[in-house]
Amino acid sequence: MASRTLPDDRGRFGDFGGRFVPETLMTALGELERAFAEAQADASFREELDGLLHNYAGRPTPLYFAENLSRKLSGAGADEPPSLRIYLKREDLAHTGAHKINNALGQGLLARRLGKRRIIAETGAGQHGVATATVCAMLGLECIVYMGAVDVQRQALNVFRMKLLGAEVRVVESGSRTLKDAINEAIRDWVTNVTTTHYLLGSAVGPHPYPLMVREFQSVIGSEAREQLLAAEGRLPDYALACVGGGSNAIGLFHPFYDDESVRFIGVEAAGEGLSTGRRAASLSAGRPGVLHGAYSYLLQDEAGQVEETHSISAGLDYPGVGPELSFYKESGRAQFAAVTDDEALDGFRLLSETEGIIPALEPAHALAYLAKLAPDIAKDSLVLVCLSGRGDKDMETVAQALGVDLV
Numbered sequence: 001m002a003s004r005t006l007p008d009d010r011g012r013f014g015d016f017g018g019r020f021v022p023e024t025l026m027t028a029l030g031e032l033e034r035a036f037a038e039a040q041a042d043a044s045f046r047e048e049l050d051g052l053l054h055n056y057a058g059r060p061t062p063l064y065f066a067e068n069l070s071r072k073l074s075g076a077g078a079d080e081p082p083s084l085r086i087y088l089k090r091e092d093l094a095h096t097g098a099h100k101i102n103n104a105l106g107q108g109l110l111a112r113r114l115g116k117r118r119i120i121a122e123t124g125a126g127q128h129g130v131a132t133a134t135v136c137a138m139l140g141l142e143c144i145v146y147m148g149a150v151d152v153q154r155q156a157l158n159v160f161r162m163k164l165l166g167a168e169v170r171v172v173e174s175g176s177r178t179l180k181d182a183i184n185e186a187i188r189d190w191v192t193n194v195t196t197t198h199y200l201l202g203s204a205v206g207p208h209p210y211p212l213m214v215r216e217f218q219s220v221i222g223s224e225a226r227e228q229l230l231a232a233e234g235r236l237p238d239y240a241l242a243c244v245g246g247g248s249n250a251i252g253l254f255h256p257f258y259d260d261e262s263v264r265f266i267g268v269e270a271a272g273e274g275l276s277t278g279r280r281a282a283s284l285s286a287g288r289p290g291v292l293h294g295a296y297s298y299l300l301q302d303e304a305g306q307v308e309e310t311h312s313i314s315a316g317l318d319y320p321g322v323g324p325e326l327s328f329y330k331e332s333g334r335a336q337f338a339a340v341t342d343d344e345a346l347d348g349f350r351l352l353s354e355t356e357g358i359i360p361a362l363e364p365a366h367a368l369a370y371l372a373k374l375a376p377d378i379a380k381d382s383l384v385l386v387c388l389s390g391r392g393d394k395d396m397e398t399v400a401q402a403l404g405v406d407l408v
């Protein structure tokens with residue numbers, strides 16, 4: 001691995017990252033950092049994780065050539081070959097329906113290795129909560145999931161799933177009652193119970209070593225896609241696109257291509273009702289650096305440095321911060337970031353459903369919507385890789401409501 005893709009000894013990617021936490025957590029973070037480094041060097045850990053990723057989570061996930069979508073976005077006729085070739089990395093087909101399981105399995109095994117049998121997690125859309133509850137059921141660990149009251153409302157199905165899997169769901173009524181507040185509560189719990197508890201954080205955010213660790217567990221996405229695309233097309237993609245909430249599916253897709261400078265990375269954030277409206281969740285596009293949840297990174301904040309309330313139609317993108325490594329990618333120019341609105345994301349959602357018979361989650365629908373906007377400006381014969389981070393089952397009610405129709 002190239003050294004410039006490792007954080008420095010203060011846990012920083014360039015200026016971003018670090019460890020801004022109460023003193024009581026410093027020991028636990030140090031312990032976690034060591035345990036993770038040891039696990040990475042331990043062939044038996046790797047073997048067990050790879051076995052579970054394969055037999056339990058269904059990896060490798062397919063890489064699908066989306067020919068209809070490619071034709072549509074190329075403006076090509078039915079008999080013409082499309083000038084763009086779009087491939088979807090099918091994380092929607094992983095167990096529990098999103099990429100979250102990759103990280104949950106990795107950290108679950110790590111927690112067991114640390115002798116910590118009580119697991120806490122936060123969740124927004126509920127996908128990370130479900131993945132964590134799933135892994136805890138399988139590994140026999142206690143599981144408590146913090147979830148904002150607003151998200152509990154809009155993702156009721158996932159709340160029920162977590163309960164069926166044996167997890168306790170604690171509803172968070174503070175602040176904006178969404179993901180940010182759920183993370184605050186989880187951190188509070190961790191401070192109190194740190195000796196018995198592992199905090200299974202769900203995105204590439206938080207204090208060091210979480211952003212590094214989550215990136216490594218999610219890099220299976222990009223590593224597989226790289227190999228699969230080379231086998232299918234004999235070359236690397238020109239573009240790699242992913243949606244960005246905290247940034248874990250994006251960094252997991254991008255990282256294995258970091259040194260392939262011809263591969264352009266595009267992260268797509270949630271512009272909500274519009275970037276200038278204040279009702280959005282695009283930290284890299286509309287924020288500036290500050291400290292949230294233990295790390296220095298791009299952040300939506302007001303003049304006084306207060307964290308702003310966010311909005312996105314997609315609960316999984318509804319977060320005012322972003323992982324430090326993507327902030328570093330932005331500053332260094334390695335990646336570009338764009339944002340699309342709720343309405344555009346709904347168009348992306350319908351586009352994939354109708355052209356390919358794949359109903360995406362609203363999160364990756366943002367990446368698809370941006371690709372549709374970008375397509376006319378992309379050079380002919382470009383190869384495009386999109387991370388389809390999850391499936392749309394969880395979003396049926398939200399979409400029906402947004403379209404103003406009844407579910408049945």
Ligand SMILES: *Cc1c(COP(=O)(O)O)cnc(C)c1O
Pocket residue numbers: 098099100125127128202203204243244245246247248249250316317361363364389390391
């Ligand atoms: C959670 C989630 C996201 C956003 O999280 P990242 O850490 O930015 O990947 C994106 N897509 C799906 C399907 C999710 O469940």
